[in-house]
Amino acid sequence: MVLSRLLPASLLLGLSLTSCQTRPVATAAAPAPTATAETTTVPAPAVPAEAISAASISKYLQAVSSDSMLGRKPFTTGEERITTYLAAQFAKLGLKPGVVEMNYSGVTNSFFQSVPLxxxxxxxxxxxxxxxxxxxxxxxxxxxxxxxxxxxxxxxxxxxxxxxxxxxxxxxxxxxxxxxxxxxxxxxxxxxxxxxxxxxxxxxxxxxxxxxxxxxxxxxxxxxxxxxxxxxxxxxxxxxxxxxxxxxxxxxxxxxxxxxxxxxxxxxxxxxxxxxxxxxxxxxxxxxxxxxxxxxxxxxxxxxxxxxxxxxxxxxxxxxxxLRKTSRNVLAVLPGTTRPNEYIIYSAHWDHFGVGKAIAGDSIYNGAVDDGTGLASLLSIAEAFQQAKQKPERSIVFLAVTAEEQGLLGSAYYAQHPPFPLNKTVADLNMDMLWPYGPMKDLTVIGYGQSELEDYARAAAKAQDRYLLPDQTPETGMFYRSDHFNFAHVGVPSLYASGGFESRTGGKATIAQHRQNYTTNMYHKPADQFDPSWNLTGIAQDAQLYFRVGQRLASETTFPKWREGSEFKGAREKSTGGK
Missing domain, CATH: 3.50.30.30 (Glucose Oxidase; domain 1)
Incomplete structure (x- = not known):
């Protein structure tokens, strides 16, 4: 996650403790969070339980945030290792390379999109x-x-x-x-x-x-x-x-x-x-x-x-x-069965800060939460789509981008050089910093009020007995600080949501204390490393929700829209000819 994304720890704790008895309501500019659209839709097929679980999240999270990945910094050995690992996992799952390149030997297919930096x-x-x-x-x-x-x-x-x-x-x-x-x-x-x-x-x-x-x-x-x-x-x-x-x-x-x-x-x-x-x-x-x-x-x-x-x-x-070099995004595709030329993107960033100044004797900035959790969810969701009996009608793109921590550079490059047409891209579902502190009652939507994807998220949350919560700190501009923004900027409806406000077992105060500790002691530090004591069921819950949203989008023929008043509505209308 880009530097300065998190709120001061004291504010995080204060926000939770001052509203322990009631759920916040949406601002006047956004639709009321109680309005639902799920009653008119057919629920998506159930998630294969064996595909998305705390165990699958743990397996992938340990791998992508291990010391051997050397902190996943672009232009380093860590980049070579993490991108090679991701490509190998996509290939193992039977996904197709997402990039078609022309070179002197003809046409080649690759999991890597070159990003000149x-x-x-x-x-x-x-x-x-x-x-x-x-x-x-x-x-x-x-x-x-x-x-x-x-x-x-x-x-x-x-x-x-x-x-x-x-x-x-x-x-x-x-x-x-x-x-x-x-x-x-x-x-x-x-x-x-x-x-x-x-x-x-x-x-x-x-x-x-x-x-x-x-x-x-x-x-x-x-x-x-x-x-x-x-x-x-x-x-x-x-x-x-x-x-x-x-x-x-x-x-x-x-x-x-x-x-x-x-x-x-x-x-x-x-x-x-x-x-x-x-x-x-x-x-x-x-x-x-x-x-x-x-x-x-x-x-x-x-x-x-x-x-x-x-x-x-x-x-x-x-x-x-x-120093001019080329980094790379990693992307794979599961072709749709009936509408393969329409695309749903799942995104997460693979980069972190590499090997740097030692703190408490540790110099590897592993980035387990930021954004190993997103990568683990990305791979678990890919595995779930492959194991599902009903394959998606639209194509599903799995995208791990470079240089998010340096200013969302990998996703910006993708948005300006899209391997798949933006006007045929249904949505971007972005995952960045999921909380390893157990299941949550809430699903907090960053940038609430922007698009109809919130209705999809609300329906999936309701199926998990969770409530949809508007961004509690819209003044910090979180919507503009992760990779989904670059898709929104070119008109693609984007969702950035996760549980992180009310713990199902410990309430609001418990999760606030966990987040305060992370912000103070772990964020962008070597201490952000895998902890065997973490409860990953909440991350699995979020990944399952995203999976269900993607399944529903893949089964439809319509495209979700930006809401009136969104600054991204015009870009979408321009790219789709007003449709």
Whole structure:
């Protein structure tokens, strides 16, 4: 799971303990969670019990998260081992290779989709120099700012670049919002706020209120600044709207970063991307003779006008070491019996952080929960489809993607270079970080209110005597932080759900404590390794539910739709010609 995905442990625990007696209800913008569609459908055939069980999950989980996999980092021996293992398991299950490639020897079939990436190891200048108004300000690397680049150059420089403040850096016509209105930022460095106006201000009349939209993601802000020709873009970090501390920003910015290789070598990106601490931003505004608090308030008001930062300029640089290599997605297909040219995708990411800094004498970052649990479920579901007496009418694609931890790069590449047509792809069912703490009463849907896939999930949950629960922390933008997002972004309805709020045996407080411990002591650390004491029945339960959803989708002739108001509805209509 991408860095910063989890909530602070204290918030996780607090959310559970403050609502122990009632089930939360959906927000006004989403359909009520009690509305059901399952009464009009025929239940899918039963899951073969021997195929998806705690035992099958354990078998695969131990294999993919073992020390021999060396932490599954792209560009390492760990990548070679995990991708070879996954391909071998798909072949053993009798699945077909998912990639057809043309080469000098003719047509070949492969389980591997090549994903060209570049590793950029950047060393920013020790300071960002701010000048203007007869005074100078020197911002310190790591203490005041972090910086990086997506340009594939040995060095990038921003010299005497005028600084401008563009609110949240958002252009959202559907909300009547344009933070760049009337502002020419070509060659300039844009300072923007974290998150989006509705989320940060908690104003239910702006955007989607507390629920973050894609406009609140840092990736979007970098993209939008580049579209306007900015030389640099710096996001002001504020812990509350960001939902993670500066230490998370810092750890994610330091060290080698993988990026997608592009034909123009990142020339269309801003030369400098980065973050400012809140304190540094306030100093910057003060140096410009402006009040940060007043401009922050203005930026949360419709009709905000961007403005220059008092004639200040910025100078900084980044020295880069570049390594271009090819990673790979692993994909297999079970052809459909009657509609083989329509596809249902099950996805999980295979990558983690490899071998790194030793903690308590352990240097292998095994990634058992993140995302060994998703891989184990992926393989168990594939096994279940092969053992089912009734084979699917639509084709089932099993996809293990690379470089999720580096910014969802493998799934982004698949979405831009799909081996199977996107307009014939029924849905993506994504699995990332399933909880090994026993069976759950809930099925929490991240990004609740987006698509009709929730109705399928609700029906399958009801069959397990579980209730559907909307995302309890929509302000963190979880929907945009795992691989399903890249499918949603190109219009494919996507489901990202799992149990993790109310333990069937221990209630809400027990699961909150487990998750707090994981967040504090295991997340993205060597301690995230297989534990024989784990109760994997809850993961098996989630995998069975996903299996049933896939079976039902495979037996239908219709395609699930995005709900009205979803930002992904337009992309789907465009790809399918409005159908």
């Amino acid at each position: 570049v590793e950029i190891t950047g060393t920013p200048s020790s300071t960002l120099q701010i000048k203007g108004k007869g005074q100078a300000l020197s911002l310190q690397y790591k203490t005041d700012f972090v910086a990086f680049t997506q340009r594939e150059q040995a060095e990038v420089k921003v010299t005497n670049s005028p600084l401008v403040f563009a609110g949240y850096g958002v252009v959202a016509p559907e909300y009547g919002w344009n933070d760049y209105a009337g502002l020419d930022v070509k060659g300039k460095t844009v300072v923007v706020l974290v998150n989006d106006p509705g989320n940060a201000s908690q104003d239910s009349t702006l955007f989607k209120g507390r629920a973050m939209t894609y406009y609140g993601r840092w990736t979007y802000k970098y993209e939008e600044a580049a579209r306007h020709g900015a030389a640099g873009v710096l996001i002001v970090h504020d812990t509350k709207p960001a939902a993670y501390p500066w230490s998370v920003v810092l750890s994610g910015a330091i060290g080698p970063k993988l990026r997608a290789q592009t034909e123009n070598k990142g020339a269309d990106k801003c030369a400098l991307e980065g973050w400012l601490t809140l304190d540094a931003a306030k100093k910057l505004f003060q140096a410009a003779g402006l009040s940060y608090d007043k401009l922050y308030a203005a930026a949360n008001t419709k009709g905000f006008k961007p403005r220059p930062l008092g004639g200040l300029t910025l100078t900084g640089s980044i020295q880069n070491k570049l």
